[in-house]
Amino acid sequence: MTSPVPPRPPADPGSVPALHTWGLFKRFGPKTAVEQFELVIPTGSYFGLVGPNGAGKTTTLSMATGLLQPDAGTAFVHGVDVWRDPATAKRQLGILPDGLRLFDRLTGAELVTYAGLLRGMDPDVVRRRTDDLLDVLGLTGDANKLVADYSAGMTKKIGLATALVHAPSVLVLDEPFESVDPVSASHIRAILADYVANGGTVVLSSHVMELVERLCSHVAVMTEGRLVASGTVAEVGGGDLQRRFAELVGAEEVTEGLSWLRPSRG
Numbered sequence: 235m236t237s238p239v240p241p242r243p244p245a246d247p248g249s250v251p252a253l254h255t256w257g258l259f260k261r262f263g264p265k266t267a268v269e270q271f272e273l274v275i276p277t278g279s280y281f282g283l284v285g286p287n288g289a290g291k292t293t294t295l296s297m298a299t300g301l302l303q304p305d306a307g308t309a310f311v312h313g314v315d316v317w318r319d320p321a322t323a324k325r326q327l328g329i330l331p332d333g334l335r336l337f338d339r340l341t342g343a344e345l346v347t348y349a350g351l352l353r354g355m356d357p358d359v360v361r362r363r364t365d366d367l368l369d370v371l372g373l374t375g376d377a378n379k380l381v382a383d384y385s386a387g388m389t390k391k392i393g394l395a396t397a398l399v400h401a402p403s404v405l406v407l408d409e410p411f412e413s414v415d416p417v418s419a420s421h422i423r424a425i426l427a428d429y430v431a432n433g434g435t436v437v438l439s440s441h442v443m444e445l446v447e448r449l450c451s452h453v454a455v456m457t458e459g460r461l462v463a464s465g466t467v468a469e470v471g472g473g474d475l476q477r478r479f480a481e482l483v484g485a486e487e488v489t490e491g492l493s494w495l496r497p498s499r500g
């Protein structure tokens with residue numbers, strides 16, 4: 235049932251992308267979630283992956299980061315095949331998955347510490363970084379609270395802390411600003427901007443075009459499991475990413491069908 239995968243792309247003698255997916259394919263029962271998806275994410279870019287609900291963003295990012303086995307295809311992190319050499323690839327990755335399932339019987343501080351120790355880091359370094367991360371993310375006061383008792387936004391932030399503690403070179407963040415309050419969102423934006431300014435690569439998925447247009451250097455648009463545009467934000471959006479997005483994914487006005495919902499209707 236899998237789609238044929240084209241031969242591997244020739245190695246680019248120039249710069250190796252931070253993340254390169256190749257021929258990714260995934261079905262869930264009769265539903266093809268992602269099909270023949272090639273995505274090249276340049277090192278040092280701030281990359282937005284956008285698409286309507288169900289477009290396949292989470293499935294793509296999960297396969298690209300070793301969280302979900304593709305039916306076909308693979309992904310490379312700085313040239314390392316995620317599915318052939320997962321240990322090496324994952325050392326370079328910091329991941330904030332969608333619908334994050336955390337060990338929520340740990341406190342926030344314990345969870346970040348655990349993530350660092352699991353990566354084989356020195357305990358003193360882990361302790362210092364945990365304190366730093368909880369501080370910048372506004373979680374110091376809740377450091378000793380169980381993650382099970384965190385709000386949705388706090389859970390998102392502690393998940394981000396676990397993704398950052400080992401100082402990865404590529405950050406893959408599924409909806410990092412969802413449920414996060416404006417002050418924390420501005421802190422996260424500052425952390426990510428500084429990270430990219432210093433050579434890191436950020437890949438984030440989002441539904442918010444205005445946010446992607448403002449933050450990202452590059453963007454890819456996907457719909458129905460396929461990539462329909464990819465490039466710099468200026469190339470893809472042409473100055474109005476929201477309008478371009480609607481054109482690419484075929485969005486239409488739908489309120490006519492809900493005329494019964496209008497209170498003014500006699």
Ligand SMILES: Nc1ncnc2c1ncn2[C@@H]1O[C@H](COP(=O)(O)OP(=O)(O)OP(=O)(O)O)[C@@H](O)[C@H]1O
Nearest residue numbers: 262265266267285286287288289290291292293294
């Ligand atoms: N575990 C699963 N089992 C069955 N179908 C799935 C599963 N995960 C995803 N799908 C289906 O695959 C398609 C792509 O889903 P995916 O979560 O990747 O989309 P998305 O672009 O991240 O959507 P959203 O913006 O709503 O989060 C959808 O049709 C979804 O119903």
